[in-house]
Amino acid sequence: MPRFEVSENLSKKINDLSRARQSLIEEMEAIMFYDERADATENEELRSVMVHNRDDEKEHFSLLLEFLRRNDPELDKELREILFSKKKMQELGD
Numbered sequence: 001m002p003r004f005e006v007s008e009n010l011s012k013k014i015n016d017l018s019r020a021r022q023s024l025i026e027e028m029e030a031i032m033f034y035d036e037r038a039d040a041t042e043n044e045e046l047r048s049v050m051v052h053n054r055d056d057e058k059e060h061f062s063l064l065l066e067f068l069r070r071n072d073p074e075l076d077k078e079l080r081e082i083l084f085s086k087k088k089m090q091e092l093g094d
Contacts, residue, residue, distance in 0.1 A: 013071070020067050027061040030054075 007015060034054030038047045069076045082092050 017068065017071060020064050020071075024061060024064045024068065027057050027064060030057040031061065 010018075031054055034050045034057060038050035038054060041047050041050065065079075069079050085092060
């Protein structure tokens with residue numbers, strides 16, 4: 001995983017948050033790959049496998065996001081303000 005600081009200089013908490021964040025990135029990449037492959041194939045059986053796998057990756061992504069929310073108070077605050085809001089997109093954020 002890419003590092004900007006030497007891992008040994010970081011706290012266990014920051015190392016774990018970095019692991020979870022990198023895994024979140026990798027899960028989103030997997031979602032993108034499966035989505036593209038499912039869309040590209042003309043084979044319905046293969047498409048159904050790709051869609052199933054993609055949706056499994058969405059579960060993994062969600063679990064990691066929830067871990068991060070529980071362990072990063074500022075992220076928790078932002079997610080609570082933005083997720084599931086009925087506001088228009090341009091009304092969200094700063």
